[in-house]
Every structure is written in C-alpha cells, then in structure tokens.
Amino acid sequence: MIKFKLHNNWTDDFIKIKSSLRVVQMVGATRSKLRFYHNIRVSMYVSIIGSSLGMTEKQLRYLGLAGFMHDIGFVAINDCILDKPAGLLPGEYQLIKSHPQIGMQILDLMRLPDDVIKAVTQHHECYNGEGYPLGLKGERISLYGRILFLAETFDAMTNDMPYRDACTIDAAMSFIKNMSGKRFDPVLVDIVLNSEEISAFYYGKDRISSDSLFILSNLSR
Numbered sequence: 001m002i003k004f005k006l007h008n009n010w011t012d013d014f015i016k017i018k019s020s021l022r023v024v025q026m027v028g029a030t031r032s033k034l035r036f037y038h039n040i041r042v043s044m045y046v047s048i049i050g051s052s053l054g055m056t057e058k059q060l061r062y063l064g065l066a067g068f069m070h071d072i073g074f075v076a077i078n079d080c081i082l083d084k085p086a087g088l089l090p091g092e093y094q095l096i097k098s099h100p101q102i103g104m105q106i107l108d109l110m111r112l113p114d115d116v117i118k119a120v121t122q123h124h125e126c127y128n129g130e131g132y133p134l135g136l137k138g139e140r141i142s143l144y145g146r147i148l149f150l151a152e153t154f155d156a157m158t159n160d161m162p163y164r165d166a167c168t169i170d171a172a173m174s175f176i177k178n179m180s181g182k183r184f185d186p187v188l189v190d191i192v193l194n195s196e197e198i199s200a201f202y203y204g205k206d207r208i209s210s211d212s213l214f215i216l217s218n219l220s221r
C-alpha cells in the first residue's frame, strides 16, 4: 500500500513556493495531462527510491519536489515538438535537450533549494558520461539527479508517450538492468529491480495518479 505522507508533509519550508507550485500545476495540467501525470508518478517513484536509501524527510521532500518539477523546462518548448510522434529534426531535438537548463533557470527564479535545482538540471546525465547537458559522469552527477533519471526513464517507458507506446514492466526492468553502469547508477538499479513498492505503485498507478492530483490540489491552496 503506497502512502502519501511525503506529499502531505510539504509544508513549512515549502509554504513560500505554494503559489509557484500552483502555477506549475495549472500550466502542466492545462497543456498536457499525459506529461502532468508523468510528473506526479516520477515524484512518487523517486520518493520510493529515496526511502529505500534511508533518506531523511527533508531530503525526500526535496527529491519529491524535483520529481514533480523535473521537466518544467518544457514550458518553453512548443507542444508541436513535444508531442511529435516521431522523426524529430536535429534542431527540434536540440531544443528538447535544452529543457534541463531552461528548468534550472525557472527553478532558480523560484528560489528552490540548490539540491532540487541541481537534480532537475542533471536528470538526463548518464552514469557513463554520455548524457546531457554537461556529460557528467558517475558520482559527479548528484544522487538526486541519478535517481531522477532512472525513475523518469522507467515511467516514460511504462506509459504511452506521444513518441512511443508503453512497454511492459518486465521489458522496462530488463532495459534498466542492461543499462546498469551505463545510463544508470548500479546501486540504484539494484534498488529498482528488487523494489516491491515500485511494482505495487506501477500496478496501481492509474488510481494513484488521481489521488495524488487531489493531494497536490490541496497543497497549493
């Protein structure tokens, strides 16, 4: 049974950014339900992984927030490009690849904690150094960033996206296993492959997404 304690505890130090969160929520939900629910699910997956690592409540709040905001840089990119089913032109692909840095600038303006900003900036960096925007390698990528990339990939693979149909959880897990030490941190891969909570969330994700939406709505009042 997945609990929502993490989201409900977004109080105190996040009170000052509630209005900003509300804007993100409204813009996200208005522009694309698909991407909006993706953000919520990623927020839950990173929280599960962070809990498995024994993170503190504060760390989990930051991580959950980074999960929710990770693709906020997409607000600067036209939906025609984001929702293109296939065949992105090189220029369009470069534009997509700019979203972590656009996200960094937005979150910096919102004065979010450095750990959250760094995670969003680094959520497409690969463990072997072949990611973007900076090509950081191994533990030079923040732990939050490494968690985010893994969670984001898992969720994107297991749900319909404009450019690809959902694959099975087994296929996604197999891909993640093959990418251990390449795209992903091997320690985190082991956690995901052996996590009953990840599987439980995956199988209940459609119901849980709407529950989380309700929680986020209350949060931003």
Ligand SMILES: [Fe+2]
Binding pocket: 070, 071, 099, 123, 124
């Ligand atoms: Fe992204």
